[in-house]
Amino acid sequence: MTDVPPPYTAVARHGMSPTPDHDEAARFNFLAGFNKYLSAGIGGGNARTYATRVLPGFVAEHAREPADRFEIRRAMNRDPWHRFWSACKRNSMEMRQHNGRQMVLRQLDELDGRAAQYNAGRATLVLDPAVEVPRYQRAVDIHCMPGSYHGEERAGDVSAGANYDCGIFATTGGGLGALNDGGGAALVEWARRERPGWQPQRILDIGATVGHNIVPLALAFPDAEIIAIDTAAPVLRYGHARAQSLGAANLRFVQMSGEAIGFPDGYFDWVQTTMFLHELSGTALPRVIAEGVRVLKPGGLMLHLEQPQYSDEMPLYEQFIRDWDAFNNNEPFWSAMHGLDLKKVMRDAGLPDVFVTGVRAVVDESVFPDQSKQVEDHGRAAVWNAYGAWKPTA
Amino acid sequence: MTEGIDWIDRAGARAKGKRPAYFDAPEQDRTLSIVLALVAEVSALRERLDTVERLLDTNGTIRRGDIEAYVPDAAAGRERGVLVKAYIARVMRGLTQEMEAMATPEPSVEQVSRELRDL
Numbered sequence: 001m002t003d004v005p006p007p008y009t010a011v012a013r014h015g016m017s018p019t020p021d022h023d024e025a026a027r028f029n030f031l032a033g034f035n036k037y038l039s040a041g042i043g044g045g046n047a048r049t050y051a052t053r054v055l056p057g058f059v060a061e062h063a064r065e066p067a068d069r070f071e072i073r074r075a076m077n078r079d080p081w082h083r084f085w086s087a088c089k090r091n092s093m094e095m096r097q098h099n100g101r102q103m104v105l106r107q108l109d110e111l112d113g114r115a116a117q118y119n120a121g122r123a124t125l126v127l128d129p130a131v132e133v134p135r136y137q138r139a140v141d142i143h144c145m146p147g148s149y150h151g152e153e154r155a156g157d158v159s160a161g162a163n164y165d166c167g168i169f170a171t172t173g174g175g176l177g178a179l180n181d182g183g184g185a186a187l188v189e190w191a192r193r194e195r196p197g198w199q200p201q202r203i204l205d206i207g208a209t210v211g212h213n214i215v216p217l218a219l220a221f222p223d224a225e226i227i228a229i230d231t232a233a234p235v236l237r238y239g240h241a242r243a244q245s246l247g248a249a250n251l252r253f254v255q256m257s258g259e260a261i262g263f264p265d266g267y268f269d270w271v272q273t274t275m276f277l278h279e280l281s282g283t284a285l286p287r288v289i290a291e292g293v294r295v296l297k298p299g300g301l302m303l304h305l306e307q308p309q310y311s312d313e314m315p316l317y318e319q320f321i322r323d324w325d326a327f328n329n330n331e332p333f334w335s336a337m338h339g340l341d342l343k344k345v346m347r348d349a350g351l352p353d354v355f356v357t358g359v360r361a362v363v364d365e366s367v368f369p370d371q372s373k374q375v376e377d378h379g380r381a382a383v384w385n386a387y388g389a390w391k392p393t394a
Numbered sequence: 395m396t397e398g399i400d401w402i403d404r405a406g407a408r409a410k411g412k413r414p415a416y417f418d419a420p421e422q423d424r425t426l427s428i429v430l431a432l433v434a435e436v437s438a439l440r441e442r443l444d445t446v447e448r449l450l451d452t453n454g455t456i457r458r459g460d461i462e463a464y465v466p467d468a469a470a471g472r473e474r475g476v477l478v479k480a481y482i483a484r485v486m487r488g489l490t491q492e493m494e495a496m497a498t499p500e501p502s503v504e505q506v507s508r509e510l511r512d513l
Contacts, residue, residue, distance in 0.1 A: 002475075002476050002479060004472060004475030004476055004478070004479050005475060006471060006475070007466055007471040007474060007475065009465045009466065009471070010468075010471060021462050022441075022442055022445060022461050022462050022464065023438045023441075023442060026437065026438035026441035026442065027434055027435075027437075027438050029437075029441060029474070029475070029478060030433075030434045030437035030438060030441075030478060031434070033437075033475065033478040033479055033482055034434075034482055036479075037479070037482045037483075037486060041482075041483075041490070042486075042489060042490055042493050044493075045489075045492075045493035045496070048493060048496045048497060049496060052496050052497075052499075053496070081489075081492055081493065081496070083416045083417065084416070084489060085489070086414075086416055087416035087417065087423065087426050088426070088430065088489070090413075090414065090416065091426065091427055091430045092430070094409075094427070095430065095431065095434060097409065098405060098406055099434075101404070101405035101406075101407070102401070102402070102405040104405075105396060105399065105401035105404055105405045106395055106396055106401045106402075106405075107395075107396065108396040108399070108401065109395075109396045109397060139411075140409070140410050140411030141409035141410040141411055144409040144411070145409060146407040146408060146409045146410075147407070148410075153399050153404055154398065327414065328414055330409060330411045332411075367468070
C-alpha cells in the first residue's frame with residue numbers, strides 16, 4: 001500500500017487549536033507529502049551524489065578523504081543536485097512557517113481570547129518579565145520560525161506557540177501523532193516498562209515550549225506535581241491554555257531559565273528535557289545539566305531525549321547529513337551539541353551511571369505513521385536517543 | 395479576522411538569520427521560492443476540487459460552508475494523500491530522474507549514435 005501521511009484534519013483538536021479553513025489544511029497536506037518526498041523519496045540522492053561524484057572529486061583534489069563533516073558539507077554545497085535538494089528543503093521549512101502563521105495570525109483575536117479564558121488568574125501559569133531571553137535563543141530565529149519561541153505580534157499574544165504547535169504536523173508528516181505528543185507518550189511508556197509501579201511525586205520539564213512533551217506525563221501521573229519551565233512567555237501562555245484544555249490540571253508553567261532553576265536542591269524525582277539541549281550553547285548546556293542534577297532528588301531520574309550524538313563510530317557522511325538543519329534551518333548549536341560527549345557531561349555533573357537507550361514516538365498507528373517503519377529523515381524523525389541516569393543515593 | 399495587526403504582512407515575516415544562497419545567482423533562489431509556492435497552491439486547488447466532487451457525489455449540491463467544513467474519512471484521506479504523492483512525483487520528475495541517472499554513468503546519446511553508425 002502506498003505510504004502517505006494522514007491528512008491534517010486527522011490531528012486532534014484541543015482548546016487552543018487554530019481552526020484551519022479548507023485550503024490551509026490542504027497546504028499542510030501538501031507540505032507533509034512534499035517533506036516525505038524530499039526525505040524518504042529522494043533523500044537518498046544526497047548519499048548517491050556523495051559516493052558517485054563529490055567524494056571522488058574531493059579525493060582527486062586533496063589526495064585524501066574528508067577529515068570531518070564540515071569538509072563534506074563544503075564539498076557537497078558545490079554539488080548542483082545537493083544544492084537543489086537543499087533549496088527545496090529550505091523552502092518547505094519557510095512555507096511551513098508562512099502557512100502556519102497565516103492560519104494563526106488571521107484568527108489571533110479568537111486564539112488570544114480563548115487563551116485569556118484558560119489563563120486569567122490561574123496559579124498554574126507563572127510569568128516573570130525579569131527572566132531574560134538568553135542570547136542563544138535570540139541569535140537567530142530557531143528553525144526559521146519568525147520570532148522564534150519568544151516573539152510576539154502584540155503584547156501578551158499566543159501566536160508563537162500556536163504557530164509552532166500547528167506546523168509540527170507538516171514537518172513530520174504526522175510523525176508525532178494526533179497531539180504532537182508522541183515523545184511524551186514514549187516517555188510514559190518507557191518509565192512504566194523500566195520502573196513498573198513508580199509514582200514520581202515531582203517532575204520538571206526544562207525548555208518545555210508549548211508543553212506538548214510533558215502533558216502526557218501530567219496525565220499519566222495525575223497525583224504528581226509537574227513543572228514546565230521555559231524562558232519564553234509566549235509559548236508558556238499558549239502551552240498553559242493548551243494543557244488546561246486537555247485536562248492537565250497538575251501541570252504548572254513557569255517562566256524560568258534552566259540555567260537558574262528556582263527550586264530547592266533535591267526537589268524533583270524526575271528532570272526531563274525533550275529535543276531541547278541542541279537549542280542551548282557551549283557554556284549553557286553543562287550549566288543546565290548541573291542545575292538539573294542539583295534539583296534532582298537522590299535516586300531520581302534525569303532523562304534527555306535527543307537525536308543520536310555524533311561519535312567516531314558514526315560515518316562522517318551520516319554526521320554531515322544529520323547536520324543539515326544546523327546550517328540550513330537555523331539550528332546554530334545543533335552541530336556542536338551533537339559533537340559533544342553527552343555522557344561525559346552528565347558524568348561530570350555527578351551522574352556516574354549514564355545509560356543510552358532508543359525511544360520512538362508513540363502514536364495512534366491506525367492513523368499516524370509508525371516511526372519504526374519510517375525512512376530516517378536525518379535529524380527530524382521521531383526516533384530519539386534517551387540519555388539518562390538515576391542520581392546516586394549516597 | 396484579526397484586528398489591530400496586518401496579519402497578511404506579519405505572516406510573511408522573515409526569520410532572523412542570514413539565508414543561505416543555494417544557487418550562484420540570487421534570482422534562481424527567488425524563482426525557486428515562487429515556483430514551489432505555486433506548486434503548493436495548485437495542490438491545494440486540486441484538493442479543493444476533490445472536495446467539491448466528493449460533496450457533489452454525496453449531496454448533489456454544495457454550499458461554500460460545506461467545503462470549509464469538509465473532513466475526509468480515513469479512506470478519502472488516503473486517496474487524497476495518494477493524489478498529492480502522484481502530483482509531487484510529476485512536478486519533481488527532473489530532480490528524481492537526475493538522482494536515478496547518477497546511479498549509472500552513461501555516454502551521451504550522440505556518442506551512442508556514432509557507435510551505432512559503425513556497428
